[in-house]
Amino acid sequence: MHADPTGVLAGAHFMDGDHACSEGAMAAGCRFVAGYPITPSTEVVERIAERFPYIGGIFIQMEDEIASSIAIQGAAWGGIKAMTVTSGPGFSLMMEHIGLAAITETPCVFVDVQRAGPSTGLPTMPAQGDMMQARWGSHGDYEIIALSPNSPQECFDLTIQAFNLSEKYRVPVLFMMDECVGHMIERVVIPPAEEIEIVERRMYGGPKEGYQPFEAGRDLVPLMVKAGDGYRIHVTGLTHDERGYPNMSVGAQAKLVQRLVDKIRLHADEIVQFQEHDVDDADVVVVTYGITSRTAIPAIEQARAKGMKVGHLRLVVVWPFPEKRIRALADRVKAFVVPEINLGQMVYEVERCAAGKSKVILVPHGGGTVHQPKDIYTAIEKSLRGK
Amino acid sequence: MPRTEVKIGGFGGQGVILSGYILGKAASIYDSKHATMIQSFGPEARGSACSAQLIISNEPISYPYIVSPNVMILMSQEAYSKFSPELASGGTLLTEEDLVVTRNLRKDVLHYSIPATRFAEELGKRLVLNIVMLGFTAAITNIVAADAARNAVKVSVPKGTEELNLAAFNKGFEYGLQLLKKEPVAAA
Incomplete structure (x- = not known):
């Protein structure tokens, strides 16, 4: 569309x-x-x-x-x-x-x-x-x-x-x-x-009788209706069943919450999006997102010019996190360098997926401006030292 | 053109931000270069100091802030005192002749000045001094092609003022070309 x-x-x-x-x-x-x-x-x-x-x-x-x-x-x-x-x-x-x-x-x-x-x-x-x-x-x-x-x-x-x-x-x-x-x-x-490709809302157009607004098919995403079209709907923040009515049972909670989580987790491969540069031969991969994906580039170029094998993985979709890719890279790279304009957030995800198999070095910044490339360069250099 | 950093300084009301915007638009829309502009965020009401930062390059721009400006366009004394020490050695300094007294002018930069406000007044509107400065910049430096700048001026100024602004641009441009005949060519 x-x-x-x-x-x-x-x-x-x-x-x-x-x-x-x-x-x-x-x-x-x-x-x-x-x-x-x-x-x-x-x-x-x-x-x-x-x-x-x-x-x-x-x-x-x-x-x-x-x-x-x-x-x-x-x-x-x-x-x-x-x-x-x-x-x-x-x-x-x-x-x-x-x-x-x-x-x-x-x-x-x-x-x-x-x-x-x-x-x-x-x-x-x-x-x-x-x-x-x-x-x-x-x-x-x-x-x-x-x-x-x-x-x-x-x-x-x-x-x-x-x-x-x-x-x-x-x-x-x-x-x-x-x-x-x-x-x-x-x-x-x-x-x-x-x-410009646009995804339109998938609407339910079936019979009004017996309609269940939160009944999902195999993709776990229910079709939607809009208020005023004559369908019986109930929208609540309480745990609800397929009809949308509150259901305070352990079973309804387990079913609903599992589906809310699974509809994203089971589609993560389709949703995850990242960009890679020079990752194939890399000893160290700089993981970035947002503006940091630009401030890291001069640092990476400088390091590569000095012969360091540095790759760049930039998250475009940040959540869900590209777990599979970071896990696979952790098997063969020496280190990840993670510059963030915070004192450490996404670095925890990288550490979780690296699972001790490779070093993870945070380049923190308290905010107020962007990183100086030299700080990221220093971290790259440091990551290649030692084991 | 390699990465070139430009800083424009003056006081609020002189059209400092618009000058940066027009230069960036000229480079990135009409001159197939890359441009990144960062506005200094502050009390940019009329009369107070303000600046625009712009990077122009043939290559995509990664680091978005200016580090060591190669070109400075300064339209107030305060901007001169505050910003001119940051100009890169060998850089080009363009000043408004009547508004900036270049005290302790650095020996390691190329300096050109233009009575832009006076020219703007002669054209009938003092407001267009920033566009006179832009024409002057296009003549003295190679950061933007004159025609690209003219196109950007045309679409960026209020409707009905295009001719006046183009005249202001051309005035600054001609003055710059004349000046270059007398002085060494700037390496922006």
């Missing part, structure tokens, strides 16, 4: 990451955004608010992030593609509703333009400190999908992918930008609508 040309601003633009994210959402078919504007994500909703009246979308500036993150779910059940946009402090407030979207299997996108925290932290400066929160921030067992763009072009391309994944798996998708990528201006090429 191709994009609706109404929302597609085809052409070559010189645009920042925040605006490119807005354009990606509109191209993907998003027509409802609720948000409580917060630096450094404000430009995303500014552009949405400016453009939506011309393309038939609705933007609501809500009273807070809690309301924003629930309003989008109402919109989704009304049959619309919806998104909310925030940064650290607002993201923290949205955690409860990420869980609600997970258990009610509501397709929606949460954009988090990360700034340095905790709390109000450094509002105008970059960090990657919300990566574990994205995965584990809501209580209970569930799975989400998260993507991490490294350029304005990717803010456009991957926002479309975020919507597509959200619709395909009926899962909240978290779009993990950061201040640097959000405020960076670069060329963004928006293709014509007919070249």
Whole structure:
């Protein structure tokens, strides 16, 4: 299915990451955004608010992030593609509703333009400190999908992918930008609508009698209906059965939660996305995501110029984590170097998959700016020393 | 062109950010180069110091921040005092002649100045001084082709002001070419 040309601003633009994210959402078919504007994500909703009246979308500036993150779910059940946009402090407030979207299997996108925290932290400066929160921030067992763009072009391309994944798996998708990528201006090429692949929501169209809204087929993703179409539906955050009615039994809990987790885990090979460079002969692999995938490049080039066998694995989809690939690499590389603009988050995933078979070296950064390539270079050099 | 770092400085209201935006657009949309612009985030209301950082290169740009700027376009005294020490040795310094007194001018840089505000006033609108500076930059340095810059100016300025802005660009460009005939060629 191709994009609706109404929302597609085809052409070559010189645009920042925040605006490119807005354009990606509109191209993907998003027509409802609720948000409580917060630096450094404000430009995303500014552009949405400016453009939506011309393309038939609705933007609501809500009273807070809690309301924003629930309003989008109402919109989704009304049959619309919806998104909310925030940064650290607002993201923290949205955690409860990420869980609600997970258990009610509501397709929606949460954009988090990360700034340095905790709390109000450094509002105008970059960090990657919300990566574990994205995965584990809501209580209970569930799975989400998260993507991490490294350029304005990717803010456009991957926002479309975020919507597509959200619709395909009926899962909240978290779009993990950061201040640097959000405020960076670069060329963004928006293709014509007919070249943009869009995944539309799979709707149930069968008989109303006996309809079970949470009954899933082999792919574990139930077909959806929208409110007002005459189907009997009940949407609740309580553990529910296939009819959607609360069921407080151990059996219903086991069945529902297992399916919520399995629909992502069993499809992980299709969802996982990463880019590799010079990994085949590598002794050390630098694992990066987001803006760090760019700041690491000068360090990797410098190390290779000095004869060190360094590869680069960059996560595009961060959650689910590419466990299989890291495990396979751990069998033969000496070390992984993991630069992050936090004091250690995704490095724990690398360590888990490396399972002691290869060294894992974190290059931490407290946030406020990006890494200096020399710090990453020093870590690469260090990783090749000794055993 | 290898990675070239550009810093534009002035006070809010002079069109510093727009200048960076137009240069970046010229390079990346109309000149098939790569450009990355970072806006300095701060109190950029009228009158306070502000700057735009831009990287232009023939190759994709990995590291997004400027490290050692090769070209500086400075339109206020404060920007000169604050930023000119960061200019790379051998770099090119472009200043607004009436707004910047180049005290303690570094010997290891190439310096060119233009009375851009005066030219802009002669054209009828002081506001276009940033575009005069852009034309001047296009003449003195090789960071952007003049036609690419003209195209970017045309689509980036408010509708109805295109002609005025192109005249401002050409004024700066011509002045730069004349100046180059008198002074050594800058290696940007």
